[in-house]
Amino acid sequence: MNAARPSPLSGLAVGAAIWAPLLALIFAPLMSFLIYGFFQVEDNQIQRTLSLETYREALTNPAYMRTFGKTVLLALQVSLACLVLGYATAYFVWRRPARWRAPLLFLLAAPLLMSYVIRIYAMRGVLGANGLLNGVLTTLGIVDEPVTAFLFNLTAVKLTLIVILLPFATLPTFIALERIPASLLQASSDLGAGAGRTFRSVVLPLSLPGATVGAMFTFVLAMGDFLAPELVGGIDGFTYGRLVFTQFGLAFNWPLGAALSALLLAVALCVVFGARAIGSARWRR
Amino acid sequence: MTQSPVDGGPLLSVRGLAMRYDATTALAAVDLDVQNGEFLTILGPSGSGKTTLLRLIGGFIEPSEGRILFDGVDIAHTAIEARPFNTVFQDYALFPHMNVAQNVGYGLMVRGRPKSEIAEKVAKYLEIVDLAGMERRHPAQLSGGQRQRVALARALICDPRLVLLDEPLAALDAGLRRQMQEFLKSIQRQTGVTFLFVTHDQDEAVTLSDRICVMAQGRVEQIGTARDIYYRPKSRFVATFFGDNNLIEGCRVTVDGACVETPLGVIDLAAPTALAGKRATLCIRPESLSPLSEGETADMSIQAQVTAVDFAGPVTRALLETDAGVRLSLKSFSRPERDSILAGARLTIGFTASATALIPAEAAP
Numbered sequence: 221m222n223a224a225r226p227s228p229l230s231g232l233a234v235g236a237a238i239w240a241p242l243l244a245l246i247f248a249p250l251m252s253f254l255i256y257g258f259f260q261v262e263d264n265q266i267q268r269t270l271s272l273e274t275y276r277e278a279l280t281n282p283a284y285m286r287t288f289g290k291t292v293l294l295a296l297q298v299s300l301a302c303l304v305l306g307y308a309t310a311y312f313v314w315r316r317p318a319r320w321r322a323p324l325l326f327l328l329a330a331p332l333l334m335s336y337v338i339r340i341y342a343m344r345g346v347l348g349a350n351g352l353l354n355g356v357l358t359t360l361g362i363v364d365e366p367v368t369a370f371l372f373n374l375t376a377v378k379l380t381l382i383v384i385l386l387p388f389a390t391l392p393t394f395i396a397l398e399r400i401p402a403s404l405l406q407a408s409s410d411l412g413a414g415a416g417r418t419f420r421s422v423v424l425p426l427s428l429p430g431a432t433v434g435a436m437f438t439f440v441l442a443m444g445d446f447l448a449p450e451l452v453g454g455i456d457g458f459t460y461g462r463l464v465f466t467q468f469g470l471a472f473n474w475p476l477g478a479a480l481s482a483l484l485l486a487v488a489l490c491v492v493f494g495a496r497a498i499g500s501a502r503w504r505r
Numbered sequence: 506m507t508q509s510p511v512d513g514g515p516l517l518s519v520r521g522l523a524m525r526y527d528a529t530t531a532l533a534a535v536d537l538d539v540q541n542g543e544f545l546t547i548l549g550p551s552g553s554g555k556t557t558l559l560r561l562i563g564g565f566i567e568p569s570e571g572r573i574l575f576d577g578v579d580i581a582h583t584a585i586e587a588r589p590f591n592t593v594f595q596d597y598a599l600f601p602h603m604n605v606a607q608n609v610g611y612g613l614m615v616r617g618r619p620k621s622e623i624a625e626k627v628a629k630y631l632e633i634v635d636l637a638g639m640e641r642r643h644p645a646q647l648s649g650g651q652r653q654r655v656a657l658a659r660a661l662i663c664d665p666r667l668v669l670l671d672e673p674l675a676a677l678d679a680g681l682r683r684q685m686q687e688f689l690k691s692i693q694r695q696t697g698v699t700f701l702f703v704t705h706d707q708d709e710a711v712t713l714s715d716r717i718c719v720m721a722q723g724r725v726e727q728i729g730t731a732r733d734i735y736y737r738p739k740s741r742f743v744a745t746f747f748g749d750n751n752l753i754e755g756c757r758v759t760v761d762g763a764c765v766e767t768p769l770g771v772i773d774l775a776a777p778t779a780l781a782g783k784r785a786t787l788c789i790r791p792e793s794l795s796p797l798s799e800g801e802t803a804d805m806s807i808q809a810q811v812t813a814v815d816f817a818g819p820v821t822r823a824l825l826e827t828d829a830g831v832r833l834s835l836k837s838f839s840r841p842e843r844d845s846i847l848a849g850a851r852l853t854i855g856f857t858a859s860a861t862a863l864i865p866a867e868a869a870p
Contacts, residue, residue, distance in 0.1 A: 403598035406565055409585040410592045411612035411663060421611075425602045 257479035266474060278479035284463065288483065291460035295442040298381045303435035306389030314397040325394065329387050340451045343380040347371045372454030380448045385441055389434040396430025433495045440488045460484065516541040516699055517667060522571035524557050531557040533723040539701060544693050546702045548710040549720035556671060559703045563669045564588050590667040591660035595675055597652045599644040605655050606640035612663035630658040633692065650681050661696060670702045674709065686712050707747050719743050737862050744788045744864055751833050753787040758863065765863060768829045769807050775859045784866035791836035793860035796852050803855025809833065811850045821846055825854065
């Protein structure tokens with residue numbers, strides 16, 4: 221009997237085996253990054269003396285804060301659009317006969333198999349003066365000549381992010397819908413509810429948490445993205461992600477970049493905990 | 506609570522109802538009458554079409570053929586929500602995001618009833634199913650038996666003409682199952698609502714039902730009271746589906762239908778049979794055979810040798826072989842003292858003609 225019982229020491233060893241790589245690979249780099257924010261740059265040299273100066277600069281400079289506010293608004297708009305469009309798409313797929321659902325889902329997820337940069341260039345092709353969007357609009361006679369306003373501005377960034385991030389909102393919503401037992405829908409009809417009432421009282425409340433979590437994903441991703449704004453955003457599309465990127469790539473100010481991205485990390489953490497709270501609704505317990 | 510039956514006729518009549526999927530037939534031309542106020546059980550093994558029949562009546566699927574007459578109107582293709590029936594699902598199908606009161610009141614809420622009326626009726630029906638005070642609980646906080654009762658209250662609150670129950674006790678353990686059986690029956694008596702109950706459990710069917718409809722392979726084998734089904738089977742399937750039975754092959758009914766020649770002797774038939782002049786199989790329950798002591802008489806008596814005895818607590822089972830070589834099983838109440846049923850002993854066995862039933866003989870191979 222005694223031999224079968226694991227000793228506390230071996231339990232500790234198992235714990236260490238699980239936690240050590242986790243700490244080494246995720247937590248340590250993150251900490252070292254945050255620590256960078258306590259350094260400063262003088263004459264293009266990183267000064268490894270600890271002070272709060274860089275963090276103070278990052279969190280109080282009005283230009284940075286304006287960019288941050290603008291990016292939050294952008295990410296909110298993108299995630300809201302993804303929530304609505306993603307829900308509609310997931311609902312559409314869910315209502316198809318079972319044999320159509322997997323192929324449709326695969327089509328939706330297929331873009332994820334492509335390089336991110338290629339997807340952005342594809343959107344550039346769609347939005348450009350000779351692109352698909354202008355082609356359709358001129359053919360239909362909605363506009364006389366190609367519109368250049370679709371590219372190299374904030375709208376282009378929004379459209380690109382919505383298209384690229386849509387699968388991240390659609391898939392969690394679909395999973396949430398798929399998890400609703402068919403018998404609940406039957407019970408609702410059985411009790412006299414029409415399709416609209418069943419949707420409002422059963423389908424929507426049961427799938428909205430999943431859909432919201434998906435939309436929160438897209439918010440975090442849109443918040444931190446720098447490639448899409450860089451490639452389709454022009455000057456107008458300067459976002460917080462680009463600001464951080466600039467510190468590392470162009471300004472070579474790693475401490476400021478680290479301090480600026482700490483705010484991004486904080487936002488992401490808030491959203492993750494928010495999503496957790498939504499995911500563990502009271503009735504699920 | 507229930508409206509009076511229409512001219513005393515059946516509440517619901519199923520006529521030639523069939524359900525086919527591509528090459529397979531789930532239900533083949535079924536006829537069934539459901540009487541107002543009865544507890545009717547559809548009993549059958551899995552794949553017998555019993556759940557298909559229930560789902561067709563409930564409106565969850567549309568039949569390939571046939572009619573479902575309710576108040577004289579064919580409702581086979583009427584939408585679920587328009588049928589005055591409510592269902593208790595096998596997995597209960599309670600809405601997880603709603604509390605008990607919201608679940609029970611759902612049908613009334615959907616019909617746009619005022620809040621005060623809903624609250625009043627919810628309280629009344631929770632009282633009926635013995636769940637008063639549980640209004641604010643969520644389904645996840647309830648036990649299996651409690652969920653079951655919420656599902657029942659939710660179905661009853663809409664004043665349905667017919668409650669459909671799809672193996673509602675299948676998920677409960679044996680003790681709770683027995684308790685819920687009694688509960689279901691008392692609720693049915695109390696409310697007077699017609700219950701159509703599906704199960705694969707013979708004991709459950711016998712305990713609960715006013716009538717039983719036995720199904721196999723998409724067909725109705727027999728409809729009748731539990732006693733009818735048990736003692737008067739009309740087919741080999743029904744004869745062997747409920748408990749043990751002695752099937753004595755090689756019998757022939759006389760042309761006038763008055764008696765049947767069997768390897769046990771000639772038996773005068775108590776009731777007329779449709780098998781006059783035909784080959785038949787005689788059925789007699791093991792407990793309908795009784796050992797006769799000296800001087801006792803019976804309609805029929807036969808000599809047999811006891812080949813094996815099995816004491817099983819309340820009953821003693823014995824295997825017998827008659828002088829004509831017919832093997833029989835016998836079941837009688839056990840007695841504290843050693844009785845006459847001993848392996849190797851010769852016994853005189855008696856039975857009454859009314860305890861026997863005739864089914865068509867198996868088709869010659």
